[in-house]
Amino acid sequence: MLGWLASFSGYLTPVFLVLSPLLSYTDQAISMYKARSSAGFSLDIPLIMLVASLFRIFYYPGAHFDKALLVQSFVMVFIQLILLKVALDHRPGPSSKGGEAAVPFARAHDGGGGGLWEAPRPYRFWQWRSAKPYWHFVLYMFLGLAACELVLAPVHWLYPAYSALIGYTGLSVEATLPLPQIFSNARSRSCKGFRVSVLASWLLGDAMKMYWFFSSATQIPWAFKICGIFQAGCDSFLGVQYLMYGNGSGPAVPELVVKDHKMSDWPAAASAMGESEKLTMQMGVPHATGRDTPVGRRTSLADKST
Incomplete structure (x- = not known):
């Protein structure tokens, strides 16, 4: 044999x-x-x-x-x-x-x-x-x-x-x-x-x-x-x-997320911004919306300027 x-x-x-x-x-x-x-x-x-x-x-x-x-x-x-x-x-x-x-x-x-x-x-x-x-x-x-x-x-x-x-x-x-x-x-x-x-x-x-x-x-x-x-x-x-x-394409790359928005959703998120928000982002200045004071009330930007 x-x-x-x-x-x-x-x-x-x-x-x-x-x-x-x-x-x-x-x-x-x-x-x-x-x-x-x-x-x-x-x-x-x-x-x-x-x-x-x-x-x-x-x-x-x-x-x-x-x-x-x-x-x-x-x-x-x-x-x-x-x-x-x-x-x-x-x-x-x-x-x-x-x-x-x-x-x-x-x-x-x-x-x-x-x-x-x-x-x-x-x-x-x-x-x-x-x-x-x-x-x-x-x-x-x-x-x-x-x-x-x-x-x-x-x-x-x-x-x-x-x-x-x-x-x-x-x-x-x-x-x-x-x-x-x-x-x-x-x-x-x-x-x-x-x-x-x-x-x-x-x-x-x-x-x-x-x-x-x-x-x-x-x-x-x-x-x-x-x-x-x-x-x-x-x-x-x-x-x-x-x-x-196997014959796959490898591990997926995670999508970048900026400020709770996916990059794929960024155009829609940007269109929802107000004009003042867009302007401050373009100028590189953080958008100020007021903050809580120690006494617990909201202080507007107009009040701050005075």
């Missing part, structure tokens, strides 16, 4: 891993495109997956891990480029809720509230207002990795260490994938904008990867296993957040 299950998993899991980027992120891209807004979606997700996938592609010549993981990396780069394009095209303005000021790691004075993930980044990295720097970064990263591969591959005494370095770096970056969304959800106390289909595919993928990593007869480096365990824990916590916050 266990042998049959292992054999079935050996065929099914690689297919799922190859298709998982499409299954996970296509729905997210379509949702943002239809809503004409990427509010609630962290732009750091495409950043993390593009860096991790490109590093993993260039890790393959030195590690020769299972080809299904290599094909998955190419598919992931393709879908993340599309996702980044859609997210940038429909990015909300900084003043709107869930906009640029609400993404994780946004500057504290932009979004307020402070916190570790709201600290300013050097050169506003991956927080640029223009779309061009995002594409320039991806292109330069690819060209840099390709140049290092061509230069270091012939250096046999150095290349294994370099290959292991980019492999562990890429997989470590991928393991942090859920963190930006976790921070974003915690800050807004809402999972609005984050598709449950993405979460479900992450959790299902974690379960299948963990079983396959530790039961597969093919070559699976320990870097994949260690980072996979960490990512599975983060994805599980993201699921707990979804149960806690």
Whole structure:
């Protein structure tokens, strides 16, 4: 029975891993495109997956891990480029809720509230207002990795260490994938904008990867296993957040009340004022209506002037 299950998993899991980027992120891209807004979606997700996938592609010549993981990396780069394009095209303005000021790691004075993930980044990295720097970064990263591969591959005494370095770096970056969304959800106390289909595919993928990593007869480096365990824990916590916050819009902001009047009722309250009250408010002088004297009678303003 266990042998049959292992054999079935050996065929099914690689297919799922190859298709998982499409299954996970296509729905997210379509949702943002239809809503004409990427509010609630962290732009750091495409950043993390593009860096991790490109590093993993260039890790393959030195590690020769299972080809299904290599094909998955190419598919992931393709879908993340599309996702980044859609997210940038429909990015909300900084003043709107869930906009640029609400993404994780946004500057504290932009979004307020402070916190570790709201600290300013050097050169506003991956927080640029223009779309061009995002594409320039991806292109330069690819060209840099390709140049290092061509230069270091012939250096046999150095290349294994370099290959292991980019492999562990890429997989470590991928393991942090859920963190930006976790921070974003915690800050807004809402999972609005984050598709449950993405979460479900992450959790299902974690379960299948963990079983396959530790039961597969093919070559699976320990870097994949260690980072996979960490990512599975983060994805599980993201699921707990979804149960806690749901898909709501976060806590309501109490309406400001001035002098027993709600701000929404202020025009009506102002229209009920007398002309003298309006005049004194405009002049910044408190309106005097008289007060009780020690003997208990009302003293008018006319009496005071005499």
